Amino acid sequence: VCVIAHVTAKTMPHEDAECRKGSAPNLHDPATRELSVVVPSYNEENRLPLMMDEALDYLEKRQKQDPSFTYEVIVVNDGSKDQTAKVAKEYCKKYGSDKVRVISLEKNRGKGGAVRTGVFSSRGKRILMADADGATKFADIEKVEEGLKNLQPWPEGMAISCGSRAHLEKDSIAKRSYFRTLLMYGFHFLVWFLCVKEIRDTQCGFKLLTREAALQTFSNLHIERWAFDVELLYIAQRLKIPIAEVAVNWTEIEGSKLVPFWSWLQMGRDLLFIRLRYMTGAWKLEAKKCN
Numbered sequence: 001v002c003v004i005a006h007v008t009a010k011t012m013p014h015e016d017a018e019c020r021k022g023s024a025p026n027l028h029d030p031a032t033r034e035l036s037v038v039v040p041s042y043n044e045e046n047r048l049p050l051m052m053d054e055a056l057d058y059l060e061k062r063q064k065q066d067p068s069f070t071y072e073v074i075v076v077n078d079g080s081k082d083q084t085a086k087v088a089k090e091y092c093k094k095y096g097s098d099k100v101r102v103i104s105l106e107k108n109r110g111k112g113g114a115v116r117t118g119v120f121s122s123r124g125k126r127i128l129m130a131d132a133d134g135a136t137k138f139a140d141i142e143k144v145e146e147g148l149k150n151l152q153p154w155p156e157g158m159a160i161s162c163g164s165r166a167h168l169e170k171d172s173i174a175k176r177s178y179f180r181t182l183l184m185y186g187f188h189f190l191v192w193f194l195c196v197k198e199i200r201d202t203q204c205g206f207k208l209l210t211r212e213a214a215l216q217t218f219s220n221l222h223i224e225r226w227a228f229d230v231e232l233l234y235i236a237q238r239l240k241i242p243i244a245e246v247a248v249n250w251t252e253i254e255g256s257k258l259v260p261f262w263s264w265l266q267m268g269r270d271l272l273f274i275r276l277r278y279m280t281g282a283w284k285l286e287a288k289k290c291n
Contacts, residue, residue: 027120027218028288031211035059035071036124040114042078044132045087051134052091056100058138073100075132076118079108111205112221112228119218127214131205136163140248144208147244158213158241162199162233163206163248190268194275195234199245202229206248213241219288222277227270234274238285 037055041048052073059071075088088102103117115129126148128141140163147161191202207229209217216239223231236243277283 025121025123027122027211027215029123031123031125033070033072033123034125035069036119036122036127037071037073038115038118038122038127038129039073039075039132040078040111040118040129041075041080041084041088041132042108042111042114043080043082043084045080045083047133048075048084048087051130051132051138052088054134055130055138056091056095058141060095071099072123074118074121075100075102076114077102077104078111078114079105110225110228112226112231113224115228116218116221116224119214122211122214125211127209127211129205129207129209135250135252136204136206137249140206141208143246143248144206144244147246148208148210151242151244154210154212154242155240156212157210158216158239159210159244160213160217160233160236160241161208161244161246162201163204163250164199164201164245165204165248165250166200166245187267187271190271191230194271195230196237198237199233199243201245202233204248204250205229207232215288216241220283220285222283223270223274225266225270227267227274230267230271231274234278235285238278 037059039048039051039055052075055073059073063069063071073091075084075091077085077088085102085104088100091100092102094100101121103121105114105117109117119127119129126145128144130136130138144161144163148159151159151161188200196202203226213236217232217235220235221228221231233243278285
C-alpha cells in the first residue's frame with residue numbers, strides 16, 4: 001500500500017498558474033479587500049440563490065454600518081451541467097463585478113479543486129470558505145471571526161478558524177440510519193487516527209483563514225475531492241498554524257452531492273494516502289512567500 005501510495009502520488013500540487021499572469025487577482029499579492037468569500041458550486045442552480053441572498057444581504061448591511069469594510073464573493077462554477085453559472089452571473093449584474101465574481105471551470109475538479117481556484121484568485125485579508133447550500137447561517141461568520149481573533153498573536157500572520165457541527169452530533173445521529181452512523185464514526189476514527197487529532201468536525205464547509213494561512217496551506221494542497229478539508233488541516237498542523245474550532249448553526253439542506261457509501265469509501269482511501277504520501281516523502285511541504 002505504501003508503494004502504491006508513493007508511486008501514484010503527484011510530485012507537487014499543480015499551482016494555478018493562470019492566477020499569476022497579467023492583472024488577474026493573485027493570492028501571492030497583498031490584500032486589497034477585508035474579506036473574500038469563496039463559494040464552490042457544482043450543479044447548484046436551485047440552492048445557490050438562497051445562500052447568495054443571505055450572504056450578500058449580511059455583507060451589504062455590514063458595509064453600510066462600517067464603510068471601511070470591503071468584501072468580494074467568488075463563486076467557482078465547478079464544471080456544472082445546469083444553469084449555476086447563469087444564476088451566479090445575475091448577482092454580478094446586481095451587485096457589480098467588483099463585489100461578485102464568477103470563475104467557471106471547464107471540467108469538474110471536485111470541491112477541493114474549486115475552493116483552491118477561488119482562494120488563489122482572492123483579494124481578502126481573510127478568506128472564508130462557504131458552501132453553496134447555505135447550510136450554515138452566514139451571520140455565524142462573526143463566530144468564526146471571534147475564534148480567529150482569540151488565537152492572536154498569530155505566528156507570521158497565520159491562523160484558521162473552523163465552523164463546527166460537533167455539538168449537533170447527538171441530534172443528527174437520531175435522524176440517521178445505523179449504516180450512515182457507522183460510516184460517520186468510521187470516518188471520524190480514520191481522520192483522528194491518520195491525520196487530524198485536534199478538530200472534531202473537519203468537514204464543515206465554513207472555514208475562515210488569514211491570507212497568510214491560506215497561501216501556505218493551499219499552495220501545498222493535493223486532494224481535490226471531499227477529503228481536501230482533512231489535508232488542509234493536516235498541513236496546518238504540520239506547519240504549526242493555530243486552529244480554532246467554533247460551534248455554528250447548521251441545517252441539513254436537501255440536494256447533497258455526497259453519495260453515502262462511495263463518497264465515504266473514496267474519502268477513506270484519500271485519508272490513508274494523505275498520511276502515507278507525506279510519511280514516505282512523496283508529498284513535501286514547502287513554505288511560500290507573498291510578493
